[in-house]
Amino acid sequence: MGKKYEIEYKDYRDLPLSPIAKGTTLVFKTGGWRTMRPIIDLEKCKKCGICWKYCPDVSILIVDDYPKVDLEYCKGCGICANECPFDAIVMVEEESQ
């Protein structure tokens, strides 16, 4: 979570009622959790949209009719690769930095 979303409180009395973040979950970029990266083979892709439908984190975007992985949020769970009926998605290990 970016610093710009943090508010510093000096006194517990000033805290809101419960822990909140000002913003939707778009604020939390979870791509850094990923150890496996989905790679889509657009030659094999039939644009059926099953990967888009199954992604539990809304991280498959449809760009020019084709699926594209949103790497800022994709946690690399592999559900898209498992569900693709045309084996168009493979999971490859992320390389260490």
Place this chain on the structure above:
Amino acid sequence: MKMVLSGNASAAYGSMLARAEVISAYPITPQTKIVEKIADLIASGEFKTEFVKVESEHSAMAAAISASLVGARTFTATSSQGLMLMHEVLHWASASRTPIVMVNINRAVAPPWSVWADQTDSIAQRDTGWMQFYCESCQEVLDTMLLLYKVAEDKDVMMPAMLSEDAFLLSHTSEIVDIPEQEEVDDFLGKFEPEMILDVENPMSFGSLSMPHQYYYEFRYKMAEAMEVAREKILEVEKEFEKRFGRSYGGLLDLYRCDDAEIVLVAAGSMSSTIRVAVDEMRDKGVNIGLARLRVFRPFPVDEFRKLAKNARIVAVLDRSFCFGYEGAFFTEVKSALYDMDVRPLVKGYVLGIGGRDVTLDVIHEVIEDCQKTKETKDEPFKWIGLKGGEE
């Protein structure tokens, strides 16, 4: 209007009178007829509410939290195994500060399978941050539900509340219940208007992360503070309820013939009614005895117990549950409340009624007789009453 209602139906009518806007519940055993009655009231057109049937009690509570976070007055009901499954989400409800009201029917936890009265299910939720009330009559169930919404939704409280009824002895027993006029209830309760809600126009994420150096600790302190505020609000709201509706139930600790009592029996739930009869019988024989009905378990009535203990010589605590490796929970808590008094009464514990074992008048008299034998039983702080093979 007066109607003959069971404890289950009283809870259903309570949710309708409070105008609960969202009700989420799992409909299968150990669920009781509470949600069945609610479904009837919806089908007949009397009750306009969003009734969400979910796939488990865990989901029921999750749905209730979400509904409460968008600003809906929310209700759910469960029992024993269902409450156990909710346990994790009960913490989410309190720490998200959602003033959900839930009725739990006190049923024994398996195995062996049992659906009969036993308070282990709710006692096991002691530390979840929920207010806990134990009721004695169907009228008290309905009235307490209205009181709970008012207390829970108070802006300085904003904590969820659980109302417990002993299985069958209260849940399935019918009594005449006075149902207040809807307009009077509306006027008493007002609308639920939380300060912070989930709102697409002003997006916020609830239940976000807090690092150890940040505010987790402070959020817990605020919950502790809110429970202390609730302690006062319960008394305040009960006074207002009494003024409007003419009924009240003794605040956190309901005292019966305790003014000059040397012996005080402490109990929660349906067995309190039996104890009242036993107290009357003993009073007729000249024994100065009374009942302190533990109506509210959280927040715990510490001051009330200390005041009571100033005059009492013997306090007998009756537990319809047991904490393995120690003793009954009420027994522990009553002793803890009295510990730093200069002069304190002898406190004795009795385990009884577990798994729905009948707590009859004879059982209560056995407790009363035993608790007076202070000398012989000094080395035995608590006892299982009526254990097969337990007595010679």
